[in-house]
Amino acid sequence: MSIFTGAAVALITPMHEDGSINYEEMERIVNDQINHGTDAIVICGTTGEASTMTHEEHIETIKACVEMTKKRVPVIAGSGSNCTDTAIFLSREAQKAGADGLLVVSPYYNKATQKGLKQHFTAVAGSVDIPIILYNIQGRTGVNIQPKTIAELAKEVDNIVAVKEASGDLSQIATLMAMTQGDLDVYSGNDDQIVPITALGGKGVISVLSHVAPQDTHDIVAKMMAGDVKGSSELQLKYIPVIHALFSEVNPIPVKAAMNMLGYNVGSLRMPLTEMEDENKAILRQAMIDAGIKVVK
Template sequence: MSHHSISGSAVALVTPFTENDTIDTAALRRLVQFHCAAGTDIIIPCGTTGESPTLSDEEQYEIIDIVREEADGRLMVAAGAGTNNTRKAVAMAENACRAGAEAILSVAPYYNKPSQEGYYRHYHHIAEAVDKPVIIYNVPGRTGSNVSADTILRLASDCRNIAAVKEASDNMDQIMQLIDDKPDGFTVLTGEDPLILPFMALGGDGVISVAANQVPGEIKQLITLVQAGRLEEARLINNRLRRLIRLNFIESNPVPVKYSLALMGLVRESYRLPLVAMEESKKELMKKELESLGLIS
């Protein structure tokens, strides 16, 4: 995979914590090795799935630095570095680049609901401040408002290093507009695991996936099969993973996926407030599904 193209299978990585709430660096290194072995193309620490709102600047730096060192060039390291205060988002992006991130994933400002011009200027500032590729992260379900396709395409044509969008809406109309009208070299990724098959079939470039934490090899295979036009085989994998993908959002991400990884022996089941463990009945559902997929015995 060319390190310039932000495409293929990207994992929205969880952040493993120890029982006393510090970064579990040994588990973090294990996760990177797990993804290198599985053929994941891009690893993205410090995003929403990595509990980014609870990480300090020092922790963000440390996590990215460890992931980069452990990856050792075998996969691309992009990093979550966004917030709803533009000045702070710029500082976070600079911090991530200093730590060795090869690209920046920057969430659309949430809660304060800027206009489209506000979104445009926010991303323009970030793109000017760093020399690494920037991925716009549009997630209306979490931010409270939508970055329009027109705004994303305007940024893609005006800023040399705005390189991709993680489109985490299920707005097919908007997705199609992005795929149809994107400039050369700009990639469109889905942030919605349930949409991987239709999204890739429509001409999307890849996924930033939560389920890739648990089944990185199969998410990569699903993408490869659709790209090769082997839809029957892709559908089999998609059907096999559909229940797992749904259970990953039985409570707010990353609680279910982190519980899974704990059962799989990859991390401790440790969250930072305000996130807490799921109730037993939900755990039972996830456990059964992991057993039926053969991920735990």
């Protein structure tokens, strides 16, 4: 059974001016997302700046999100690391905190072999009893999880049930789906590829766009699932300029700027990330306005 079908928001982590986590604003965003169609919350992922959190902050943020969500939608916790022991620790703690599933990125910097990736993911999965979504994003990790490796993991490890595919390689994704024949859920990790991936049989998207257009991001998937290819494609294409602007600088720099433009108080970013360049910010603001998104500042 799928952890979710539709659009999951890869949630940002709002910060106070001193860099501490703003849980009050996080709860406001979680409620707004759920009230506007978001199908799941992914907490402490790339967009959530988990790489700059202490272990204590990481675990506390997962706990807080679970409490805020109140079982209205699934909570999927990022618990990956380039150290297998750390990934096991974070995964166990996320399960204790009440997460419904885990998002486990491939080990970064180490650049493990495919054999090493299999052993890493098998060890992490074996440490918990909740479902796991593998996260393939070579642009950040330096390693591509090959379709054969993912297919073998899905067959051999019961709680590896899905993959977030952010390789951008539709041929590779199609190959994976042919290998797994529906036995593995595939989620788009790129907002500009929701339609093609769901058309191949994908279950939805883990999305940055959902922050600024939660209902429409949900609807891109829902329309495709209902057979309304034209309606889904029209929405996908409508938001291409916004998506490009949201990734004009490294994520989550633009989406935090966008949320502040919408009137949320999400603060700044933790170093080494910096504020969005004014030129790019102006393009992002105009793209949102053109898409009918209400910008208040």
